[in-house]
Amino acid sequence: VSWVRQHDLHILTVGSYTYTSDQRFKSLHLEGTTDWTLKIQYTKKHDTGVYECQISTEPKLSLNYTLNVVVAKAVIIEGEKLYIQSGSIINLTCVITDNKDPPIYVFWYHNGKMINYETDKGIEVVTDKGPTTVSKLRIENAKSSNSGNYSCSPSYSDSANITVHVLDGDKPAAMHHGQHTSQGSTITCNVVLLLITWFLAHTLCLETRYNLSGVWNQPS
Structure with a gap:
């Protein structure tokens, strides 16, 4: 009885002999029984695949088993x-x-x-x-x-x-959360203050011109 890994057709065990250099694979057989077991120690993700049990009869008999290795x-x-x-x-x-x-x-x-x-x-x-x-x-x-x-x-x-x-x-710079947001808020506030200042200055200028002439002087 042999065990073969299907994805690369690698022979893993023949009888009770491990045919591969990967010693994680072993064939287990109890004398006097017809059960042949493939044991894989320390399974890994890449062990996932189809394994074929072959019996050296004529014609050859085989049976496939699919192994899924779930990685936590x-x-x-x-x-x-x-x-x-x-x-x-x-x-x-x-x-x-x-x-x-x-x-x-x-x-x-x-x-x-x-x-x-x-x-x-x-x-x-x-x-x-x-x-x-x-x-x-x-x-x-x-x-x-x-x-x-x-x-x-x-x-x-x-x-x-x-x-x-x-x-x-103190906390390092990496811990100062919200620094970018604070800068953005400050810029927005400065723009608003600038617009308010311009509006007040423009209004004051118009009132001054009106008080001096008694009439509105529209710009040409």
Whole structure:
């Protein structure tokens, strides 16, 4: 019995021997039975496709199986960057969707170091598993040392990342929201004031000419 991957006609296993260099593929057979099972460890998105079980009879017998690999998605809803004042609380929320089964684990990393269990540093991780899994990271009394890259890494999914900036002083320019709107409002206000000033000056000029002559002098 052989297993063949259809999209490239690659022979994966022959009998109990793995015929491919990709050792994720194995053929399982229990002596005395007619069942031959293809096992794929650590499945990936590109493993999706049709797999053919071939029996070396004459004529050859075969049976096709379609494998769909669903890739879960992880998103940190706070975005790509977060600015927070020193002494505040860091709250990060990771949402994992499109997972057939809840992830076995959800690990949080700070600059490459796993921090799920560092409760002595004011770090708390709470994960609610389900069709949509939500994992929340909370850090009390944020310090400048808490700045850096944070990753949410569920099993069976790519990681989601965010850069956190803990500020000791004033907010950076990137945090001054509405600056463009304020400038636009100021320009509009100046134009209105200019028109009002011109109208008052023009009216005053006409009144002055009338008072001096007693009649209106229309311009020629």
